């Protein structure tokens with residue numbers, strides 16, 4: 293270690309030997325060593341597919357700040373995650389497949405379960421490395437105190453065990469080991485959470501911080517929103533997908549129009565709040581040294597495939613379930629801004645996953661992801677620097693659905709192909725050629741002209757299932773109904 297002059301003088305005169313002086317000194321040195329480590333602001337929205345962002349080509353939604361972020365950073369076209377809340381969040385937090393940490397489906401309010409004790413999270417690792425770690429908003433990885441984020445690596449939490457509606461939220465506030473408080477608020481939840489996020493950033497401006505801001509919107513329609521956000525949709529006409537060709541659908545155009553407003557307006561509300569956050573970073577002089585990562589926890593169909601909702605979708609206006617892993621459900625927005633490193637306005641077509649966030653954040657903090665055993669993701673830093681030479685050719689997902697319907701889906705997705713095994717009923721297996729059929733409207737599973745591709749993908753998927761304990765036999769061993 294290079295010894296600076298003050299330390300040299302202190303050490304040589306014996307002052308440094310005093311315990312009090314020593315700890316103060318270590319703090320000073322540590323602060324100097326860490327001052328260049330970037331802050332991390334990770335924004336995760338709830339049920340916002342990639343296609344609900346202007347920068348991804350949506351002409352109807354109003355998202356100027358998300359779009360600006362893309363023009364200043366890198367937009368990932370294919371960022372993939374498990375298509376429901378808790379499993380996706382488990383992947384994000386632990387860098388492991390959701391079933392590897394025991395999270396199969398979303399955690400219902402009547403369940404006493406959560407992210408198991410001993411699960412290593414990115415927050416834990418960043419905290420141990422000296423970062424101030426905070427989470428504001430939705431957790432959804434266990435409501436009992438033994439599962440709370442403050443025992444999973446976060447120094448600070450202001451939010452909800454699961455979620456809260458659009459207004460008047462009671463917010464749990466917890467600092468480390470201190471007793472939690474529940475603070476009642478009047479006003480819009482999205483605005484209030486932004487205030488907590490800004491306060492966390494202000495309080496930790498002189499430290500290296502990692503803030504996970506987890507908005508519970510636009511989750512399945514999240515009205516009301518402030519008038520200023522609603523104003524963008526007055527008299528608006530939307531480009532609807534061709535939902536009418538699905539005979540199961542039972543909805544009028546007017547009803548679908550209302551659903552679009554109920555989902556787009558809360559996205560616009562988040563967007564306006566993101567603008568406030570970015571302005572705050574700038575005002576505090578933190579813009580240059582803060583990596584902003586914006587993503588969503590799962591996608592949403594809203595008319596595509598005739599469906600409403602995500603991996604556990606139903607046909608519009610009905611209770612007919614359609615468990616699925618369509619891109620609309622698994623592909624989420626991912627935009628990363630890192631001034632001076634990421635080329636402004638760049639686009640990445642590589643396949644990335646929420647598994648990759650943990651190792652990416654470690655590398656951002658100057659840590660080695662290989663020091664954490666069993667991480668399944670890869671650091672995205674080479675992509676962000678525009679210097680990747682080799683990258684993965686395929687991604688895998690698992691979703692054992694128990695609510696609304698029973699399904700056991702296993703997915704392999706390459707840039708061109710997608711194969712899904714349904715262990716609940718193999719007659720439902722799916723194969724799509726995403727190059728010819730990006731909308732995934734034609735299931736070509738079992739067709740002779742794709743038999744060799746199907747065989748190859750099946751082999752890869754089976755090998756993965758065996759490696760991670762996701763085979764049908766593994767399911768039976770875990771006594772899962774199927």
Ligand SMILES: [Ca+2]
Pocket residue numbers: 338339376377589590
């Ligand atoms: Ca969600």
